[in-house]
Amino acid sequence: MPPHPLFCSADEVETLLGTDEAIASQRRAFTALAHGTVDLPPKIMHPSRFDDSVMFCYVSRLSEDTGAVAKFGGVHPANRAHGLPSVNAVVVVLDPVTGVVVAVLDGTTVTTLRTAAASAVAVDALALPEADELGLIGSGTQALAHARAIARIRPLRAVRVWSPTERHRVRAAERIAVELGVRADAVGSAREAVNGVPMVATCTLSREPVVRGPWLSPGATVVGVGSFEPDRHEVDAHALRRAATVVVDDPRTAAGHAGPVVAALDGGDLGPGDLVPLGEVLTGQRAARSSERDIVLYFSVGLGLQDAAAAWAVVDAARASAERPAVAR
Incomplete structure (x- = not known):
């Protein structure tokens, strides 16, 4: 039986994906994109007919040793008035060999961190x-x-x-x-x-x-x-x-x-x-x-590629944390 998927809340994503790690993930994503070594299908951005919200779906794969990543969510501009994020989403990460779901992450936090990190990469350059x-x-x-x-x-x-x-x-x-x-x-x-x-x-x-x-x-x-x-x-x-x-x-x-x-x-x-x-x-x-x-x-x-890079950084950090021996008290 495959291991149970990793489920990460917003707080857990933020703990596992620090700012420096997020910046490194985005640098990797854009460098790989420039080298043409990624899977990046067109994303879906669909304004709703019912209100001013936008539905979106991104799918991508960063490399051979990292599986496909999908993000589904929506943009709701009116959320600010309710003290809620405008963007809400979920990220699903698949195993690169079997396609089994290995992680389900809070996509709102992934989006926030990777977007700002990519801007930092751009500012640096x-x-x-x-x-x-x-x-x-x-x-x-x-x-x-x-x-x-x-x-x-x-x-x-x-x-x-x-x-x-x-x-x-x-x-x-x-x-x-x-x-x-x-x-x-x-x-x-x-x-x-x-x-x-x-x-x-x-x-x-x-x-x-x-x-x-x-x-x-x-x-x-x-x-x-x-x-x-x-x-x-x-x-x-x-x-x-x-x-x-x-x-x-x-x-x-x-x-x-x-x-x-x-x-x-x-x-x-x-x-x-x-x-x-x-x-x-x-x-x-x-x-x-x-x-x-x-x-x-x-x-x-x-780009979905940004989510893929950030999501795999979260998965790798979680696995490294799980493998770290407990400290005796």
């Missing part, structure tokens, strides 16, 4: 080495995760936080200051959060641009994770026109899902060949910058 201040658009779970992850790859000096609700941005800034030990200010506008800042992360579900091109300073790097549907636009068209390079998690996926990218392709501001895969930057196949004054944008709509 794209931002100027001396960048030490972060402008954070959003104040929810994903925004806080981004601050934590980016702080692991850049010695942050300060963070500016903006979101539409004052009490939310104030609370987020207070948490960041305590957790990271840096100055964190809740500011009164998105422009104030972005202007003069070398690193910007947009973590919203906005359908209207919240970051405008004229606000960006020379040399800025912007990572956006909320434009995962064609009608969601965290960044305006002017920002894309100012950008020296537009980096994406996967060109094919971004061309069909990332709102600002879809609009720029339709409007002729970008061609398919202008989209630079993050993995090719990591492996040295493509360069994102030719000057310290270049503005670089990174758009992530999320």
